[in-house]
Amino acid sequence: MILQPVYWKFIAMPELPEVETVARTLYPHVHNCLIQNVEVLRPASVHPLSLPMQSLCGCKIANVRRRAKLLIFDLDSEQSSKKEFGIPNYLIAHLRMTGRIFTQAANTEQGKHTRCRFMLTKLNGEPIQLFFDDVRAFGQLLAATPQILEQWQFWQNLGPEPLEIDQAVLASRLGSRRQLKTCLMDQKVLAGIGNIYADEALFQAGIDPAREACSLDKKETGRLLKSIKDVLNRSISQCGSSIRDYRDADGNVGAFQNSFAVYGRGGKICKKCGHILHKIRIGGRATVFCPVCQK
DNA sequence: TCCTCCCTGTTC
DNA sequence: GAACAGGGAGGA
Numbered sequence: 001m002i003l004q005p006v007y008w009k010f011i012a013m014p015e016l017p018e019v020e021t022v023a024r025t026l027y028p029h030v031h032n033c034l035i036q037n038v039e040v041l042r043p044a045s046v047h048p049l050s051l052p053m054q055s056l057c058g059c060k061i062a063n064v065r066r067r068a069k070l071l072i073f074d075l076d077s078e079q080s081s082k083k084e085f086g087i088p089n090y091l092i093a094h095l096r097m098t099g100r101i102f103t104q105a106a107n108t109e110q111g112k113h114t115r116c117r118f119m120l121t122k123l124n125g126e127p128i129q130l131f132f133d134d135v136r137a138f139g140q141l142l143a144a145t146p147q148i149l150e151q152w153q154f155w156q157n158l159g160p161e162p163l164e165i166d167q168a169v170l171a172s173r174l175g176s177r178r179q180l181k182t183c184l185m186d187q188k189v190l191a192g193i194g195n196i197y198a199d200e201a202l203f204q205a206g207i208d209p210a211r212e213a214c215s216l217d218k219k220e221t222g223r224l225l226k227s228i229k230d231v232l233n234r235s236i237s238q239c240g241s242s243i244r245d246y247r248d249a250d251g252n253v254g255a256f257q258n259s260f261a262v263y264g265r266g267g268k269i270c271k272k273c274g275h276i277l278h279k280i281r282i283g284g285r286a287t288v289f290c291p292v293c294q295k
Numbered sequence: 296t297c298c299t300c301c302c303t304g305t306t307c
Numbered sequence: 308g309a310a311c312a313g314g315g316a317g318g319a
Contacts, residue, residue, distance in 0.1 A: 013312085013313080069314085094314085094315090096313080096314055096315080097302085097312075097313055097314070098302090098303085098304090098313095113303090134302095135302080135303060135304065136301085136302045136303055136304080136312090136313090137301085137302055137303080138301070138302065138313080138314070138315085154315075154316090176296095177296095178296070178297095182296090182297095185314085187314085187315080194313080194314070195312095195313065195314090283297080283298095284297080284298070284299085284313085285312095285313065285314095286311085286312075286313085296319100297318105297319085298317105298318085298319080299316105299317090299318085299319095300315105300316090300317090300318105301313105301314105301315100301316095302313105303312100304311105304312095305310105305311085305312090306309105306310085306311080306312105307308100307309085307310080307311095
């Protein structure tokens with residue numbers, strides 16, 4: 001079944017599992033679509049290193065995939081009509097907090113928070129639109145060549161994908177004395193984990209988020225990696241079902257909240273031991289943990 | 296290594 | 308009408 005745009009356009013706070021889901025569900029809608037025109041409604045939503053968005057005109061979307069929290073459209077640029085701008089190989093979107101990318105009918109008007117819209121045509125000539133909406137306007141689009149990616153420090157510094165590493169790699173990434181949770185959210189250490197999944201993985205592993213990253217022994221590192229992968233994989237698989245559930249929910253757009261053990265549950269009862277969950281700040285971010293279960 | 300800022304809708 | 312949500316840049 002192909003998910004309709006209305007279901008996945010409401011995903012909030014996109015971390016690795018959410019961006020993965022957007023990539024998978026967007027693919028069938030935009031694969032082989034030709035970019036006919038681009039309208040930038042908020043210039044600051046285009047990354048400073050980006051080629052002009054107009055350079056995307058004439059490019060065909062060959063694939064949609066994820067790296068870290070980035071959504072990447074691989075482009076086939078053979079028919080690019082705006083060669084004077086340079087020819088991009090990728091359109092990359094960082095959704096940050098509230099960014100959303102979704103298709104709409106060709107005659108749909110832009111929304112209040114639409115930052116950029118793309119007019120596309122499918123292989124059969126049918127026109128559709130691709131919207132980039134972003135309430136808090138933190139998200140950015142980047143039309144990039146491989147040369148631009150070489151200059152993009154954030155891209156160059158991205159750590160490994162957490163779903164693809166083994167225990168030895170994780171141990172080597174956690175060598176610093178910084179607080180463990182800060183390290184997990186650092187995209188240079190691991191790519192794709194944000195506040196939600198850091199808290200959830202640390203709870204599942206039973207490890208205190210404020211510990212020094214380098215203080216974990218072998219057993220704890222193994223447990224942490226298992227928990228990270230489990231939380232991410234469960235979310236990726238639940239994501240589909242949660243999104244489908246959304247159809248029946250009455251305006252409640254927070255599809256994943258129901259399965260969180262700690263995130264957003266400060267002051268509530270720990271589902272494992274019944275103790276009150278503590279809420280503190282680590283690295284400037286709200287952090288919820290169980291002082292009994294997490295040592 | 297840690298803090299502040301960006302941005303706006305929601306909650307208190 | 309203030310506090311809060313937070314990823315990452317940039318400065319202390």
